[in-house]
Amino acid sequence: LQVLRFLTGLPHGAYFGIACLVAADMVRKNQRGMAVTMVMMGLTVAILVGNPLATWLGQLIDWRTVYHTVGALGLLALVMILFVVPKHPNEKRTSARGEMKALQNPQVWLTLAIGAIGFGGMFAVLSYIAPTLINATGLAPHWIPVALLIYGIGSLAGSLVGGWAADRNLKLTIGGSLLWSAIVLAIFPLTLQSLWTVMPMVLLLGSAAALVPALQVRLMDVAGEAQTLAASLNHSAFNAANALGAWLGGLAIISPLSWQGTGWVGCALSIVGLLLFWITKKHSRKVPDIMSL
Numbered sequence: 001l002q003v004l005r006f007l008t009g010l011p012h013g014a015y016f017g018i019a020c021l022v023a024a025d026m027v028r029k030n031q032r033g034m035a036v037t038m039v040m041m042g043l044t045v046a047i048l049v050g051n052p053l054a055t056w057l058g059q060l061i062d063w064r065t066v067y068h069t070v071g072a073l074g075l076l077a078l079v080m081i082l083f084v085v086p087k088h089p090n091e092k093r094t095s096a097r098g099e100m101k102a103l104q105n106p107q108v109w110l111t112l113a114i115g116a117i118g119f120g121g122m123f124a125v126l127s128y129i130a131p132t133l134i135n136a137t138g139l140a141p142h143w144i145p146v147a148l149l150i151y152g153i154g155s156l157a158g159s160l161v162g163g164w165a166a167d168r169n170l171k172l173t174i175g176g177s178l179l180w181s182a183i184v185l186a187i188f189p190l191t192l193q194s195l196w197t198v199m200p201m202v203l204l205l206g207s208a209a210a211l212v213p214a215l216q217v218r219l220m221d222v223a224g225e226a227q228t229l230a231a232s233l234n235h236s237a238f239n240a241a242n243a244l245g246a247w248l249g250g251l252a253i254i255s256p257l258s259w260q261g262t263g264w265v266g267c268a269l270s271i272v273g274l275l276l277f278w279i280t281k282k283h284s285r286k287v288p289d290i291m292s293l
Contacts, residue, residue, distance in 0.1 A: 013239070016043065017231030020216050022085060030167050032220065036213040037163025041156060044209070048152035052145060100229065107222040108230055110280040115215045115237035116244065118178050118273015121185050121266035122208040123245025126151070128253060128262055129202070136192040136259035143195070147202050154206020162210025166217050174218065175277055177211035182270035184208070189260035212238070245269065 016039065023035040054066045103109070125132070133139045133147055165173040184204045191197035216234050223230030245266065252261030 013232040013235035014228075016040075016235050017233070018228060020234075021220070021227055021231050024217075024220060025088065026086070032217050033166030033170075033173075033213050034163040036166075036216045037159045040209075040212055040216075041159055044152065044155050044159060048149070048156075051148075100226070103229075105222060105224070107280065107284060108219065108226075108233075110276060110283065111215060111218050111222060112233055112237040114174070114178070114273050114276045114280065115211070115234060116240040117276060118181070118241075118270055119208070119211055119238055120241035120245035120248070121181055121269035121273070122205060123242045124249035124252070124266035124269060125185060125188060125205060125245075125262045127242070127246035127249055128259075132192070132259045132262065133198065137195065137198050139195060147199065150199055150203050151206040154203040155209040156206075158207035158209035159213065161207070163213040165210065166214040170214060170217060170221075171281070173214040174211065175274065177208065177214060178270050178274040178277060181208040181211070182267050182274065185263050185266035185270060187263075188266070189263035192260060 019039045020036045023039045024032040027035045054070075057069065058066045129147060129151070130141075130144045133143060134141060139147075162173060162177060165176075184201065184207070188198075188201050188205065191201045215237075216231065219230040219234050220227060248265045248269070249262040252265045253259060255261055257264060
């Protein structure tokens with residue numbers, strides 16, 4: 001079961017990276033941010049609806065039914081791609097060697113680092129949101145699905161705003177998203193005393209998703225002919241953010257900072273991401289053949 005779980009996860013980054021490229025190719029250049037947002041909104045809604053639905057289905061019938069349902073949905077997606085996604089007769093073909101050239105571009109690595117570290121701040125809190133609300137705020141377990149729903153709503157709103165803003169000012173969207181995340185994460189530990197203060201902050205935590213479409217568009221700008229690899233690596237960077245944030249958040253919890261420490265750690269990661277963004281700006285100005293921020 002674990003081996004098959006690993007295998008089913010292999011196409012994740014490639015699928016969503018290429019889906020974002022396909023969506024961006026369907027619109028004008030100044031609409032790419034919103035096109036990427038629409039793809040990622042599909043993922044957000046799927047998680048928001050799919051997780052509780054799968055849990056309910058498994059409890060109602062059998063856990064094997066959940067796997068069968070997911071497999072059937074995968075086949076349905078395959079059929080829809082074949083019949084719905086438009087063909088691109090003038091599509092540029094690239095080789096694996098050509099795609100790997102993206103890894104020689106420091107701007108690609110810097111942009112990926114912004115996502116891997118800067119977005120890790122949000123995961124430092126989100127990874128432990130359930131035990132934090134139960135142990136620090138004193139909420140009953142039945143409040144956890146409500147909190148996750150509120151987070152999902154914030155994530156949807158953040159993605160929409162991020163896509164809209166990226167089409168207008170990419171530089172301001174990336175920097176502003178990181179700064180906003182740092183502020184929200186710094187305030188979060190101060191709101192854990194009450195249900196009425198912590199739930200609005202959970203909503204604002206979700207709004208950090210505004211960074212996702214902006215970084216995807218940024219990679220499209222700097223990857224050159226290696227669009228596929230760069231787009232896929234963006235999702236790898238966010239998976240790395242998940243791992244880094246969860247690890248550092250766990251260390252904060254077992255330290256004297258306790259449950260409040262996840263917010264402080266998250267704030268620090270967002271600030272490091274903001275510093276990397278500043279370094280990326282500086283570097284892009286020194287290299288004439290790279291589109292500057």
